[in-house]
Amino acid sequence: MKNFLLYIVLFCLPVGISAQKKKFSYKFYGQVRGDLFYNSRANQETVDGLFYLYPKRHDYDSQGEDMNASPNGSFYVLYSRLGIDLQGPDIGKAKTSAKIETDFRGSGSDFSILRIRHAYVNLDWGKSDVTIGQTWHPMFGSFNPQILNLSTGAPFTAFNRSPQIRYRFDTGKWQLTAATVWQLQYLSAGPEGKQEDYIKNSCVPEIFLGIDFKKDSWVFGMAGELLSIVPRTSSTVNEETFKVRERLTTLSLEGHVKYSDDLWFVAAKTFLASNLTQLSMLGGFAMSAINPVTGEQKYTTFRHSMTSLNIVYGKKWKPGIFIGYLKNLGTNKAIVGETYGVGQDVDQLFTVNAQFSYNLPHWKFGVEYTPSLAWFGTMDKANGRIHDTYSVCNHRVLGVMIYMF
Secondary structure, three states: HHHHHHHHHHHHHHHHHHHHHHHHEEEOOOOOOOOEEEEEEEEEEHHHHHHEEEEEOOOEEEOEEEEOOOEEEEOOOOOOEEEEEEOOOOOEEEEEEEEEEEEEEEEEOOOEEEEEEEEEEEEOOOEEEEEEEEEEEEHHHOOOOOOOOOOOOOOOOOOOOEEEEEEEOOOEEEEEEEEEOOOOOOEEEEEEEOOOHHHOOOOOOOOEEEEEOOOOOOEEEEEEEEEOOOOOEEEEEEEEEEOOOOOOEEEEEEEEEEEOOOEEEEEEEEEEEOOOHHHOOOOEEEEEOOOOOOOOOOEEEEEEEEEEEEEEEEEEEEEEEEEEEEEEEEEEOOOOOOOEEEEEOEEEEEEEEEEEEEEEEOEEEEEEEEEEEEEEEOOOOOOOOEEEEEEEEEEEEEEEEEEEE
């Protein structure tokens, strides 16, 4: 009897596997990527310089030497990646798909270990679809700058992958996107640095709403992002601890236009950003009032304008240029205490990125030259603006080799 049951199991097992594969398919993909780079000075960056943002300000020693005016460079393969795309089976009238993608970026200071880039499922009814899981932040948009640097245009454009529930409705010409977004790997800055707790304690996810109009080779669109965080839940005054109810809610706006055909890619984006540090942008907030008894604080946000233009031409041989400009617009209230965020001593940033790549099936070889100018100064507590500025320049050269499969 036992042998009979064993035969039944062994017979049914391949049948079950075959049944599961009906209307189901998968495809592995990935890339092996090497980045060789040189900088003429120290910079604000992550991943040991692979994710480049902007040059650091002057930092003089006792003899008047700028300690940040030292070149650096290295070679990494941390952004090699592996992924799998899955299709089916259908659920009712919805076509189903999923994606899992990982690289060796790690997190924090733990490099060369696996990290989730994308992990989501999608239900597609034709004109509408729902995505659940981690993928590109909706503010990243349906297109991104075509440059070789891994920052992909940050801090002039958004760069972020986050857990989300996203709905899209597409008529062919008009596309509406609505999403709720949580934070995991890319976090808001606050009193304790970059932490998940600020939005976790808020109990309110990021709320995104965007609309696009598509005609022929053109796309025009705009979007809004609502972020509501809780910077602190307690404070200490004269060695006494108090429960506080603090919240900072901000609205950021974005507009974009793109033209693309077989040879040309032309795209422009502009942001009016308020506290979008979780999107690899500059910004943050500051204390604008404080309760002397409980220590409860009120806040004002820094506003920044970011604009970029990207032009790329060709198929096999592809020259391209990326231009980015950022301006600190200050705060709408006076600052009375601490400030929290990224790059709050920066008044302006200006970057020109010139690239040239040679593209073959499965291969890309490219070189990129990026001069970046940053203006630093002293913050005016009355409005958060920067005055008495001086400029600092970094020259970055990047060489890239990518094998794609």
